[in-house]
Amino acid sequence: MTPEVDVQTLRLLLAVAEHGSIGAAARELELSQPAASARLREFEARWRIAVLDRSPGGSRLTEDGEAVVSWARTLLHELDTVRSSLLALGEERRSGVAVAASLTVADLILPRWLAELRARRPHLSPRLHVVNSDTVAAMVRADEVDLGFVETTDVPGDLARQVVGHDSLAVVVAPAHPWARRRTPLTREELQAGSYVLREPGSGTRSTFEAALRKQPHVVLEASSTSALLGAAAAGVGPAVVSRRAVAAEVEQGRLVVVPTALDLQRPLTAVWRRHRRLSDAASDLVLIATEASRTGA
Structure with a gap:
């Protein structure tokens, strides 16, 4: 041998x-x-x-x-x-990061943050779960993910948190809708009388709008997809409430119109994780990247 x-x-x-x-x-x-x-x-x-x-x-x-x-x-x-x-x-x-994010963050914002994280840590392979804000909190609480991002004003008090930016909602309608011709903001009472296409209960968009409206809205269509809401609004089903970021292209193309309102529809974008648990280096980097991006407007 x-x-x-x-x-x-x-x-x-x-x-x-x-x-x-x-x-x-x-x-x-x-x-x-x-x-x-x-x-x-x-x-x-x-x-x-x-x-x-x-x-x-x-x-x-x-x-x-x-x-x-x-x-x-x-x-x-x-x-x-x-x-x-x-x-x-x-x-x-070992320092890999599992992330849960609500729809607006996952679709419109998080991809840039993850790209920067990959640039800093080329060997890292993040795992992303796209769910609504309530489910993000539940997954963090159950230790199924290291970090969550939510877009709601109602962040559970049992989770550690850090605001990393802000987002604003818009009420949008088809050009033929009566509200499309409004030049003065719709009052809360006028908005309370409307019938809407909205995200499902548990989403940050839905909870932010309900809190601002101070009343349960009348819902004619409920969907877990932003594109479905925009399509329904453009087809005349009813006003939709979505992130301004999500509707920018449709507004620019004239398919939808942003309705002025008297409501405060701004909401925080918040990173959440389990209390008393130290974030991994990769998760800490992602929170830092998100915060830096918001400061620079990226």
């Missing part, structure tokens, strides 16, 4: 070549000199070559020893590269 290459002895032999003595090499590798000498002699016996000329003044590489050291330098460099890469990769995997 062909003997295996002893990597530790190669490291020892390389140290002897660099320091000129077995004793100095042994100290560098935290070995006793007798143990180092025995290891080198066993290596020579195993491979049936002499790698050192030993003398009272020190140890000198033989011609065979020079060849072995030359090969060892290349091999050990590659092994160290592989080892460092594996450690870095393993650390990135």
